[in-house]
Amino acid sequence: MADLFGGPESAAPTHEVHASAPLADRLRPTRLDEVVGQDHLTGPDGAIGRMVAAGKLSSIILWGPPGTGKTTTARLLADAVGLRFVAISAVFSGVADLKKLFAEAKDHARAGRRTLLFVDEIHRFNRAQQDGFLPFVEDGTVTLVGATTENPSFELNAALLSRAQVLILRRLDHRALSQLLDRAEAVEERPLPLTPEARDALVASADGDGRFLLNQAETLFSVSFDTPLDPAGLSAFLQRRVAVYDKDREGHYNLISALHKSLRGSDPQAALYYLARMLVAGEEPLYVLRRIVRFASEDIGLADPQALVQCLAAKDAYDFLGSPEGELAIVQACLYCATAPKSNAAYMAMKSAWRSAKETGSLMPPQNILNAPTKLMKEIGYGKGYAYDHDAEGGFSGANYWPEEMSPQTFYTPTDRGMEKRIAERLAWWDERRGQAK
Structure with a gap:
């Protein structure tokens, strides 16, 4: 599996890259200050920058979206503080692999060289496997650097989290992604065959993922075009990227929370945007509608009793029509709730009454x-x-x-x-x- 800038995960960070290597591999940074989009961590005042300056690295968890440079950062950290770099993936490794790595790390420690153990997708290890890291982290056999796209609070053991610092890598913004394209054009010694508008569209299509962007750029460099592609031509040539969205992961809960709070804040435009984000990404429409029905009672209630009626009518319409026709009824319910007067009086009354019922018992x-x-x-x-x-x-x-x-x-x-x-x-x-x- 390649990291943000290509290359096998076990390769040394300073190895020579052949001119025929993939574009992402040729663009892999050799210093931390070359990593784009993460200056808040790698800069002089960032957590990583300070660790490197002190020459001492603590165990850390790198949390961020795909393609933001987690693997690259771990490689360069090992190089910067003089640690032996070993990488494994939780998807392909088991207990036997870990035991072997820890034994090798002990041998190297006796010889005076400590090991940075990089664990990609560390959240894939179960709780017992995560506990297995603890004694080797505590006695300094390894400095653990874990990488995860999932919220560590939910996916990692509290004991492991207490021994590691969680550092958040940001989704690459337009500026950072544009920097990657600039570097790609410099390495290829030619501009991308795109109009300025198409170049912006290419950056937007990456959805913050630098790895994806460079793969798309490499595809464009591999083909000759008579004239630069405009946005329509680019869309026709490249397969559109599907939004990152796991229905049982944090992204799912982030978007449904954003939808609910946009409705509560009476912002129909934002509410419609998050509704679209979820449905376009493949969320089950009835799941979204169930949340909107709940909202009608929790956040509108008797301020507009028709809100609940509208939502239940939308449910019936969707049951009758299905997708995509029935999704318009969900949109209508969403907009009705966003524009309705708000009150949580019924919700607060319920909580208060339930509490009183529990306290007073069985009074006649x-x-x-x-x-x-x-x-x-x-x-x-x-x-x-x-x-x-x-x-x-x-x-x-x-x-x-x-x-x-x-x-x-x-x-x-x-x-x-x-x-x-x-x-x-x-x-x-x-x-x-x-x-x-x-």
Whole structure:
């Protein structure tokens, strides 16, 4: 498997690169300051820059998207502080491989040379395998540098995390990706066969992945064109890159969180963008719709009771039409919720009422509101004195409905937004009448 700039993972960072080698391999940095897009780590004030300046490297976890230079950074770190570099992939390695590596590292340590063990996709090791690193990290047999595209908080053992510093590599931005293309053109000694607009489109298509960008550039360099390609020509020539999105990984939860908070913030444009991001990437439409239905109750509630109706109608429409036609109904529900007045009063009322129910246990309701289906129940007072509200003036009796051992509570406090403004006025009127009835 090649790193961001090509080459086998076990190769030494200073090996000679043949002129016929892949473009990414020819562009692999030989110094940390040549790594693009990660100045916050590799610069003089960055964590890696300071470690190198001190000549002492602690165990670290490099967390970042694909193609951001995790493997390259680990290689150059070993070279910069004079450590022996050994790389393995958690996908292809097992316990036997680790035992062999640790034994070799001990032998080298006795000879005065410490080992930097780079573990690609370290999150693929199970919890027991991750625990196996601990004694060798603690006694200095190896300096561990793990690489992962997944959130270490969820995927790595707390014990391992406590012994390593997590460093976050950023998704390569437009400037960093453009630098890679500049270097590619310098190595090839010719410009890419693209118009300026197409070049920008090529950078955008990489979605922050430098490895992907250089592979695409190499494909373009391998073909002769009569005239530079425009964006349409580039799209026709290169296969479009599928967005990075794992339905059971952090990207999934990041996007659904972004959708929910955009809806809550009444930003229909942003909400529609994140909805599109998820559906274009292949998310199950009903999963997204379930979250929007939940949103209708949690963040809108009675401020606009039609929000829930709209969402359930969208569910029925999608069930009836399927994809892609039914996705328009999901869009409609999304936009309705984003533009509706917001209130979490029902959600907060639910939490408060549930908490009170747990605290008060099995208190009996007042006898006057209990049904009395038997003679005995009538004789002991069930239903006695019940005030039938429809017979009262204004359809409101003002009776007490709370257990005798419990004072009346206020769980639901409507806002002054949307329909809840009218509900608040109604509740105030009832409270006033209830006070007069005492």
